[in-house]
Amino acid sequence: MKPDSASAGSHLTQDQIAEYLYGDAAPELAAHVAACPECGEECDAVYRTLQLLRNWEAPELVPGYESAVWQKLAASLPQQRRAFRFRRPNAVWTAAAALAAMIVVAISLQFAGSRVQEPPADTAQASDAGQRILSVAVTDHIERTMAVLSPLVNAEPQHPARFTDVSVEQNTVEDLLAENRLYRQTAVQDKDRNTAALLDEIGQVLVELEHSPAKLSGPQAHDLQQRLADSSLLSKMKGFVSSNPSPGENGARVIKL
Amino acid sequence: MEESDPALVDRVLNGDRDAFQMLAERHSRSVFQLGYRMTGNQEDAEDIVQETFLRAFRHLKRYESRSSFSTWLYRIAANYSLDLMRSRRRFVDCERRDDGAGWLADVASSDPSAHQLAYSGQIRDNIEKAMNELTVVERTAFVLRHYQNFSIEQIGAALGVGENAAKHSIFRAVRKLRRALEPLVTAV
Numbered sequence: 001m002k003p004d005s006a007s008a009g010s011h012l013t014q015d016q017i018a019e020y021l022y023g024d025a026a027p028e029l030a031a032h033v034a035a036c037p038e039c040g041e042e043c044d045a046v047y048r049t050l051q052l053l054r055n056w057e058a059p060e061l062v063p064g065y066e067s068a069v070w071q072k073l074a075a076s077l078p079q080q081r082r083a084f085r086f087r088r089p090n091a092v093w094t095a096a097a098a099l100a101a102m103i104v105v106a107i108s109l110q111f112a113g114s115r116v117q118e119p120p121a122d123t124a125q126a127s128d129a130g131q132r133i134l135s136v137a138v139t140d141h142i143e144r145t146m147a148v149l150s151p152l153v154n155a156e157p158q159h160p161a162r163f164t165d166v167s168v169e170q171n172t173v174e175d176l177l178a179e180n181r182l183y184r185q186t187a188v189q190d191k192d193r194n195t196a197a198l199l200d201e202i203g204q205v206l207v208e209l210e211h212s213p214a215k216l217s218g219p220q221a222h223d224l225q226q227r228l229a230d231s232s233l234l235s236k237m238k239g240f241v242s243s244n245p246s247p248g249e250n251g252a253r254v255i256k257l
Numbered sequence: 258m259e260e261s262d263p264a265l266v267d268r269v270l271n272g273d274r275d276a277f278q279m280l281a282e283r284h285s286r287s288v289f290q291l292g293y294r295m296t297g298n299q300e301d302a303e304d305i306v307q308e309t310f311l312r313a314f315r316h317l318k319r320y321e322s323r324s325s326f327s328t329w330l331y332r333i334a335a336n337y338s339l340d341l342m343r344s345r346r347r348f349v350d351c352e353r354r355d356d357g358a359g360w361l362a363d364v365a366s367s368d369p370s371a372h373q374l375a376y377s378g379q380i381r382d383n384i385e386k387a388m389n390e391l392t393v394v395e396r397t398a399f400v401l402r403h404y405q406n407f408s409i410e411q412i413g414a415a416l417g418v419g420e421n422a423a424k425h426s427i428f429r430a431v432r433k434l435r436r437a438l439e440p441l442v443t444a445v
Contacts, residue, residue: 014431014435015425018427018428018431018432019424019428022402024409024424045435045439045442045443046431048442049431049434049435049438049439050403050434052380052438052441052442053434053438055380056294056381056385058289058290058292058293058294058299059293059299061286061289065285066281066282066283066286069282069285069306069307070278070281070282070285072307073281073311074274074278076307077274077277077311077314078314078315
């Protein structure tokens, strides 16, 4: 066996041999091992020791060991709340879902209308269902729009030199606008003038908010507040919501995804 | 196709406990192997498996997917094994066996099948005795380098020492093992 220290003259030390065998050695060590029979022999002996150790296995584990590990582990793991990421469905998809539901109702309405033998009550029921779905969807949309606009209307008057950050509201406005357009078109087609007019008004404010700077100056914020107050838009929206209440928990709120 | 470890980690972080089950089942055998090589004891190895996965679950947010999940897991297992071994001081004052050739002479007289069985059992015993002669740090460094293919840098990080110290721990371990197993290697 080779000495441990480098005092062995020209031969490699044990450390150098280990370094060589683990592939961490400088190239000149490899050249020395190739040229020196004594070091080559020692390398071979250390290599065989390491190979012997390589075959050292832990005791054989029983089949199903992994499941047993998990069973034991599961009982000890801290309870973790399922952190579902509740992502608000894209407003356009929500609106599209509402419209799809309406189309289904319209088709059943037409189908019911074509079946002349059926009693007229069915047609009326289908028509009511279609209206109810649209009403639920629009009410939901208006409630969410109110949630965005109310803080702006009710904000304390700002000093002219201070700015109001509306960037968060603007992120939501884009979705609300797309949704608003779809519902307005549907209301127009449905000849529901009151709803169409309200949605038209909401749309104008949303467009304005979407195109305003992310940080409103004091006068800009005041101007927006004033116009919202003058148009009584929030009161109209509240009026719509109260006259079209969302179904309670037992109601079939099919649109809200 | 089998889901990758980082993908499963993401799922666990999003609250999916089943994904952690998949990770635990995928890696429990290799963590057991590591635990056994670190401690030489089956019960300790099982304890290491449990504690490693518990710690991994608690600190999963700290895992960075640029390194492999198994390496991260082995590091946890190695650290826990170190704590365990240090607390028990199991590897000091081990009786050194210098007559390695003696047992070979004993088993040589047995019939071939018994001979083989005894031979492999004796090899295991000798390796375990040789491993027990190492200090805790030497053993950890050697196991991580030799069986888990950790780099010197990773071993240093796991042991909380510099690369040079990590390297010399491995060298010392190889020297001691070479000496302890020399009769066996010569006889094979």
